[in-house]
Amino acid sequence: MQLEATIEPQSENKADDVMSDQSSQGQLSIRNASKVFASLSGEGEVCVFEDVSLEIANGEFMSIIGHSGCGKSTLLNILAGFDTPTTGEVLVDGKPIKGPGLDRMVVFQSFALMPWMSAFDNVRVAVRSAFPSWDKSQVAAHTSRYLQLMGLGDIGKKMPAHLSGGMRQRVGLARAFAVQPKALMLDEPFAQIDALTRGSIQDELVRMWDKAGATVCMVTHDVDEAILLSDRIALMTNGPNARVAEIIEVDIPRPRTREQLIESEAYMRLRARILRFLIDHNRRPSQYDDTMHVIQAYDTQDGDVASSPD
Numbered sequence: 001m002q003l004e005a006t007i008e009p010q011s012e013n014k015a016d017d018v019m020s021d022q023s024s025q026g027q028l029s030i031r032n033a034s035k036v037f038a039s040l041s042g043e044g045e046v047c048v049f050e051d052v053s054l055e056i057a058n059g060e061f062m063s064i065i066g067h068s069g070c071g072k073s074t075l076l077n078i079l080a081g082f083d084t085p086t087t088g089e090v091l092v093d094g095k096p097i098k099g100p101g102l103d104r105m106v107v108f109q110s111f112a113l114m115p116w117m118s119a120f121d122n123v124r125v126a127v128r129s130a131f132p133s134w135d136k137s138q139v140a141a142h143t144s145r146y147l148q149l150m151g152l153g154d155i156g157k158k159m160p161a162h163l164s165g166g167m168r169q170r171v172g173l174a175r176a177f178a179v180q181p182k183a184l185m186l187d188e189p190f191a192q193i194d195a196l197t198r199g200s201i202q203d204e205l206v207r208m209w210d211k212a213g214a215t216v217c218m219v220t221h222d223v224d225e226a227i228l229l230s231d232r233i234a235l236m237t238n239g240p241n242a243r244v245a246e247i248i249e250v251d252i253p254r255p256r257t258r259e260q261l262i263e264s265e266a267y268m269r270l271r272a273r274i275l276r277f278l279i280d281h282n283r284r285p286s287q288y289d290d291t292m293h294v295i296q297a298y299d300t301q302d303g304d305v306a307s308s309p310d
């Protein structure tokens with residue numbers, strides 16, 4: 001990914017002590033959006049989702065849950081500016097999103113680090129792009145700071161290939177937060193990380209989000225993760241023609257811990273409601289192409305929705 005070449009720098013520099021800077025929040029709006037792709041069989045088109053509207057407030061943590069194929073990643077790509085809706089509009093702070101920008105950073109399941117660069121340089125390149133007027137030492141200090149905030153103080157010189165999945169995702173999050181985006185798009189960021197590591201990185205994410213104040217939109221299949229992290233959770237029906245069926249408020253006070261959640265009636269109620277929704281929508285998306293049949297299943301033990309190719 002050529003960050004420097006393709007992404008606009010931030011319009012203004014901010015003080016180095018950004019972790020308390022609440023001005024980095026951004027409101028995300030998706031209004032009556034639909035997305036139509038050419039069908040995979042090459043014949044005709046398919047409408048992945050339609051009439052989707054979401055207002056994600058400044059500093060809010062919103063998660064999107066739905067079965068495979070309902071268009072969650074497509075929605076994130078549209079918010080990130082990598083794609084456009086077929087109809088409807090997407091806005092950040094009331095202005096149309098016209099392409100990618102460092103005001104909206106994406107963290108991918110696959111980490112998306114540049115493999116030929118050290119962990120430090122992966123973050124530094126993004127910081128340099130975001131704050132072009134900073135000198136080398138400012139950029140380096142800022143980079144080190146964010147690596148340290150993600151618990152990566154010692155591994156800056158290592159190449160991504162020499163890091164565990166958890167560490168790579170810490171670098172991805174450090175890079176995303178270091179540019180002080182208005183909004184963060186997280187596409188199943190913990191899906192490839194083992195359960196124990198996942199918990200500690202989730203805690204770090206919440207800590208960083210709490211201090212930085214960025215708006216977050218996260219796609220996940222993990223119901224427990226969504227409840228632990230989110231202010232609200234949007235539930236999508238199956239594609240094609242998926243819609244946002246309901247938006248659930250997570251009325252559990254912060255800070256939240258897993259131990260407290262296990263004892264919490266509100267948590268059990270929310271979990272049951274979301275799992276019920278997913279079970280009710282656990283059907284084969286028959287209108288899609290034969291080439292993309294998907295079987296969905298969930299393990300109601302761990303609240304994780306899994307998908308496997310037919």
Ligand SMILES: Nc1ncnc2c1ncn2[C@@H]1O[C@H](COP(=O)(O)OP(=O)(O)OP(=O)(O)O)[C@@H](O)[C@H]1O
Nearest residue numbers: 037038048067068069070071072073074075292307
């Ligand atoms: N560029 C594209 N061209 C054609 N079809 C596409 C394109 N991108 C996505 N699709 C189709 O759109 C549908 C939604 O894809 P998307 O990845 O957004 O779903 P998702 O809900 O994120 O699924 P998952 O949970 O499996 O990641 C899928 O059927 C996919 O094949």
